[in-house]
Amino acid sequence: MLIWRRYLMTRSMSTSSSATTIEGLRWWERVGPAPKDPILAVSEAFLADSSPLKINLGVGAYRDDEGKPVILQCVRAAEAKISGTQLLESLSSAASTKLVEDSVQLVYGKDSDIVKERRFTGLQALSGTATTTFGEPAQVPVRTFHYYHPDSKGLHFAAFMDDIKTAPEHSFFLLHPCAHNPTGVDPTEEQWREISHQFKVKNHFPFFDTAYQGLASGDLDRDAKAIRIFHEDGHLIGCAQSFAKIMGLHGHRVGCLSILSVDEKQAIAIRSQLQQIARAMYGSPPVHGSLLVSTILGDPELKALWEEEVKVMADRIIRMRAALRRSLEKLGSCLNWEHITNQVGMFCFSGLSPEQVDQLVREFHIYMTCDGRIRFFHLKLAFELNVFHFLLF
Ligand SMILES: Cc1ncc(COP(=O)(O)O)c(C=O)c1O
Structure with missing residues (x-):
């Protein structure tokens, strides 16, 4: 409010309209870009990627088997x-x-x-x-x-x-x-x-x-x-x-x-x-x-x-967790993947490091937040996870 009042005062004190215009153009000179929001940045990078194989696991919303929003x-x-x-x-x-x-x-x-x-x-x-x-x-x-x-x-x-x-x-x-x-x-x-x-x-x-x-x-x-x-x-x-x-x-x-x-x-x-x-x-x-x-x-x-539909969504997430863990274990990983089924809800905190997340983006077009958080979205993914294979040993 104070800034606004000062602005009005400056305008009314100004003698020439062209001076006001030039001053007016300086309002945003010192404004730099804000740091990128970590979640929106994932979506932006995903949209800019032209690969047909790309997958976005960064969005915090429930999706169907095609990765589409579900209307209850x-x-x-x-x-x-x-x-x-x-x-x-x-x-x-x-x-x-x-x-x-x-x-x-x-x-x-x-x-x-x-x-x-x-x-x-x-x-x-x-x-x-x-x-x-x-x-x-x-x-x-x-x-x-x-x-x-x-x-x-x-x-x-x-x-x-x-x-x-x-x-x-x-x-x-x-x-x-x-x-x-x-x-x-x-x-x-x-x-x-x-x-x-x-x-x-x-x-x-x-x-x-x-x-x-x-x-x-x-x-x-x-x-x-x-x-x-x-x-x-x-x-x-x-x-x-x-x-x-x-x-x-x-x-x-x-x-x-x-x-x-x-x-x-x-x-x-x-x-x-x-x-x-x-x-x-x-x-x-x-x-x-x-x-x-x-x-x-x-x-x-x-x-x-609604209660039935919430249960359907939750049960599907639970099944996807089990399928993801099974897939990773079937690949012969010597790592422990119990956390995938111990954790609950829409996200899996995979344990992938920021470097591994980066590698997944660069080499496999798989997008997620840099803390390794994955949002489950379709069962098929669990069976296609051989892309994670190189990270497991
Ligand atoms: C725990 C928690 N609270 C609040 C929010 C924000 O949700 P909304 O989309 O309703 O603003 C989120 C979104 O990810 C969340 O995970």
Whole structure:
């Protein structure tokens, strides 16, 4: 705002219009290109590659056997149901409240008391990305914690717990409750209980970023277990939900931010703060996607259909994991590939080094993020993996 005012002052003080024009042309002189986004850079390089053999394993979205996006039947049915609806206005406050309630029930369970007791607040936000960025105005110092162990390609539980114990009291932790991105490594139920206990000891705040509920195990309730353990233990919880992957609605940007509070009074105050941040960030969210989500969550038949379709996607990913591991073992690799089936969700953290990833791009036109994260996309790939052969020994 200050910069804008200065600009207006400079303009009004300027005597000749040609001087204003030349000055105006200098606005962007010092702007250099931003560093490339690691995921978008993979897609750009893939698009620029003219090889017919190219494969892009970098995109974080579910794909069918042809590598195409999948449109769920429940989404098609919801589209038919809302067709003709007037979509030019923002969602009514009652409709967005319903969407938040349905989303919260998905996380905490349909029998959870928090909706009845009105001990939560929330609002629709722009998919997972914007939903997780609501805390950014706080400008608190950010630190990372241990999680993944490169040797075991699993959870580094001891180091993770140590970081929880040594973090300053009242720290805010961003956690993935299931199908961790990018590692595919989740704590066990027992480990979540220990984590939750230690959070209580240190009065830390758990904020869950959940973008894959159902895609880890095929069961929406099971994949919400981590959050429910924290809830049972009496934590106040923040949760960012994305419907991009679990409903195949990437382009619609539907998400939900919810916060548990002690009582309704707190919930109302928190909501007013969240609304103020949302107002400055994006005003109000788009309508079409949220109507699709609320139609699916609010209709028992469509919801049941969606749950079946989530299970189909999750089961297929589980089969692809097994097939990939089998293929690599059949090639006679002396390496251990158990992590492929131990990890869960849409990604396999392959353990390939940045150099190996580079080699795969150059020699085989196989694209993935430089940390070696692979997104599963078709069974055929698992059997074509002899291209990985040269890396295995
Ligand atoms: C854990 C997690 N949260 C949030 C997001 C962002 O998702 P969205 O596409 O809904 O913005 C992703 C995307 O990869 C993710 O993996």
